[in-house]
Amino acid sequence: MTTPPSSRRALVGGALAASAVAATSTVPAYAGSGKHDVPLLSPADRHLVQRFSYGLTTDLAKTVRKAGGAGAWFERQLKPASVDDRDAKKVDGWWPELSYSPSKLWQRQIMGMQGGWEVMANYQRRALQRRMRTNRPVLELMTEFWENHFNVPVNGDAQFTYRAAYGDRIRENALGRFSDLLLGAVTHPAMLIYLNQAESTKRHPNENLARELLECHTVGVGQYGEDDVKASARILTGYTVDMWETWQALYDPEEHWRGPVRVMGFRDKNKKKDGQDLTHRYLEYLAHHPATARRIAWKLAMKFVSDTPSAALVSHLSKVYRKNDTEIAPVLHALVASREFQRAAGKKVRDPGEDIVATYRVLGIHMDQPHADDSGVNALLWQAGSIGIYPLAWPRPDGQPIDNVSWSSPGRLMASMNVHYTVSNGWWPTKGVHYREPKDWLPKVRVKFVDLVDHLSRELLHTPASDRMVAACCQVTGYSKHEIIDPEHELVQWGMGRVLTTFLDSPEFMSR
Template identity: 50%
Template sequence: MKLLPPEQRLLAARFSYGLTPALAKQVRRAGGARSWFDRQLATPVGDPAADECAGWWPHLSWDPVKLWRDSSSHEFANDYQRYTLARRVRADRQVREVMTEFWEQLLNVPTVGGESAYVHRRDYGETLRSLAFSSFGEILRAAVLHPAMLVFLDNARSTARQPNENLGRELLELHTVGLGAYTEAEVKDSARILTGWAVDTIEGNSKPSWSASYRTDYHATGAVSVLGFTHPNRSADGRAMTELYLAHLARHPLTARRLARRLAVKFVRDDPSEALVARLAQVYLEHDTAIVPVLQALVDSAEFLGSAGRKVRDPAEDLVATYRVTRARIARPTQQKSAANAMLYQSRQMGLMPLGWPRPDGAPITNDAWCNPARMLASYRIHHVVGGGHYPDVDVTYRRELAWLPPLPATFAQVVDHIAHQLLHRDASPALVRACCQVMSSTPDERVTRDHKLLRYGMPRVLLTVLDSPDHFLR
């Protein structure tokens, strides 16, 4: 198997959910990782292998009224999270899936915990996916005014007489300029600006339509001032003012720096240099909040090129990467134990279900949150059952043991190296060879043939050892 050069491996691995031989081939066919990255950024929305998954769970095609009448938030959340995991495993457009998750974490509307936001949650996710490579100005507007966000952060019930501050505050603290950049008076004005954006919910309504609307009778008029944005706010129709306000926040220098830092923390290292953050913020402002130029500047930076080994996969990323690199093929689920369903239970066991973080701030993206003994042990268990082809065992196809091997006979060290190429996309380190020798009571130069103990009972042990190595835990 032909390996990508280290700098190309870094880019493809950092912006995917697992560097498979098929993805490496895609990178080589594009002329290298940087060309592959640009093509991914320019790719139209369609991704048949991933889009097909939506039809696997009936709940996902229901409209909000039917969801509210015939389902529950728990049932929907389970199906949507399964769909999300399946997309990440199967997607051909890996960069778009990675960036969709980035936006869904920054602008978090959890699939669980919200009383009724779930009825609009799939549309919210698909909206962010469609805008993943647009501008932050567009993304922010679409997210903040989406009915899922309006319901989750209580703007749906915010009125002129009783403005609810939740969305107005989180818009400043989490979505744009950051904590400490604003006053309490500005939070109140932020909330007043957003009054009027409503959703027909269960508040005093036994048969809600769940439709979004703008209600002039809910809008609080009167002059407002937030972080340099001022407006007389005389009209009962505050929609145009809201558009100006969100555009102002998206283009604010503090938003530029905060978004630049978050991108650098997610894709470079937990402690990016101030020089890198400043450069990315400058590109962001120079390109009127467009995201593609910022991502291109990030991957072209010396700091990114030197960041190998700096980022740890969170548990959900580890789960998806394990399915991808072992090339376990999941199919349409036919029962509760099917692999596409069981993946969700596995992610729960590992400590992080996709889009399940209950607070508005989204799941942590720094290494320290996911580097602890409990997480490691949970990952080891999943590596064992998936890597060994033990569980799930319904509607899934695992690779046959012979498929992992080089042409035989070969030395044990050559076998380990061949497996490392496929699972880690790198040569086996001396430490990894020693570890595999230890679990098999073998020596590096031991001759492996078709009647070797590796094929009789040992292949799951070696696969598990490779998956448990530090290189698999790193993005």
């Protein structure tokens, strides 16, 4: 296993011995008994797809092979409009309130019809369902990445009115230019409300958005001073939202501060009453700044390569970013082509959201549109929260952590193990959810236990079972390798969940 030592200790040290082992490149693979019905991708293809999806399944592997390999599949993913995604789009109609106008949402809240927190819980559920169902995982991953980078927490008593539209705006540009992403996010009413820009005036410019724009969204700490923050706040004046009556987002030229402004290397006389063009030029300057290029390159490398990307890789990606006018796709091209990426298999730990989505996907669990509070789709959100954090709910502007250590505590591991065991046994949720029958995991009517373990390893981990994994499954069930398993065997009748959980609790599944 190539997970960093600190993360490996947290993941393995807190687990039961039987569920802490996994197939690795250094552990001999079980030889098997001949022909297999689960063809495997090459290690390189498997790594690319694992890192840029919400969990490799047998169906996704078939799609990759049909595309001509992971490289060709990835190329097509960067052009998401060319990939049919009707199954994921179905869920958009499950919660019609997510398309309601801000004023209607607010009225429904004050009339006691539906609280903002309820609307946002459904937005979180929709996000999880999209990730489970999508044929465009790269687009969904990058949408999540940028929603995290330009974080507007779903839990807010005013920004909820615009939060779904904010996520949709980010999705539109998630694989485009960072410049467009920055403009769309910073001037969006959800962001204006969250960071108090909606209340900013020329007499009293609010500095919250101006500061986070520099600290979190672009150049980063150490690149600017307090005078830069003040000037940044003055540039942004004029953008507002009427939160008293209409909930309309607008630009008010009367509230734009006029006079010379300077932020780092950006200068302007700022004489015009309407400062929107000034804002656009300012954001373009920030998007193209070398410090922004390095920061975006570093963050993408941390998310998709490792917690400690080399200075050489970050420098290379930042050059690609600037050379291509802040386009994201060329940076991703360069990232996956790097030797550092190719050597990074297993170096990233799944966060709670990735864990829950990958678990449901690999177990082949299908969910119906929710019709009651205890429907499976609703429970899915609660399970994600129980592992460590609800999706898109990080309370600070800096966004949810993307490093391994943050998600590698013994407490998180035990929470994941609890969810894995519950779901593998089909215990909860039970309404509006369809599990595979235990007998459906058998590759044939009668099979040796060792061959069943190998079959499951190929389905759940997309690798042959290691000798250590075989030993773990024998230990957790009490069966020998040569035990014959058929549909009437006690393992199939009531113990299959124990074997499935052994795979899901392994470091190999918990990493990507």
